[in-house]
Amino acid sequence: MAIKNTFxxxxxxxxxxxxxxxxDSLKTRYYKTxxxxxxxxxxxxxxxxxxxxxxxxxxxxxxxxxxxKSGKKTFVVATIIMVRxxxxxxxxxxxxxxxxxxDFGHSRKMIRELYTDLDKRLQFVGTGLGDxxxx
Numbered sequence: 290m291a292i293k294n295t296f297x298x299x300x301x302x303x304x305x306x307x308x309x310x311x312x313d314s315l316k317t318r319y320y321k322t323x324x325x326x327x328x329x330x331x332x333x334x335x336x337x338x339x340x341x342x343x344x345x346x347x348x349x350x351x352x353x354x355x356x357x358k359s360g361k362k363t364f365v366v367a368t369i370i371m372v373r374x375x376x377x378x379x380x381x382x383x384x385x386x387x388x389x390x391x392d393f394g395h396s397r398k399m400i401r402e403l404y405t406d407l408d409k410r411l412q413f414v415g416t417g418l419g420d421x422x423x424x
Contacts (some may be wrong), residue, residue: 303384304396420422
């Protein structure tokens with residue numbers, strides 16, 4: 290399994306966060322806030338980043354779609370879901386537009402930067418807490 294994950298990491302132009310990711314830094318992150326406030330903070334954070342252009346915001350679906358125009362052309366989807374009052378999950382999906390078979394870790398690095406910035410804006414609770422919340 291480790292070899293498969295290594296090859297997937299090397300030969301990839303996109304990265305997604307998820308509940309059970311093999312990399313801790315790419316697990317779903319949870320914040321102590323309501324969905325509306327999280328949506329507002331994520332949207333503000335993305336709008337304020339250089340070269341980021343918010344293409345659409347769907348409050349009903351909890352999604353924000355962004356095109357990154359500067360540097361490497363990138364497509365970002367932020368998904369915000371309130372799993373219970375004052376517990377909101379934030380996931381990112383980043384795809385890099387390249388003619389090569391790899392983005393050399395650009396998408397993983399961008400997700401880590403986005404989470405670092407979001408941690409300064411919202412109260413971080415933990416990662417991969419979905420199993421705990423199901424109890």
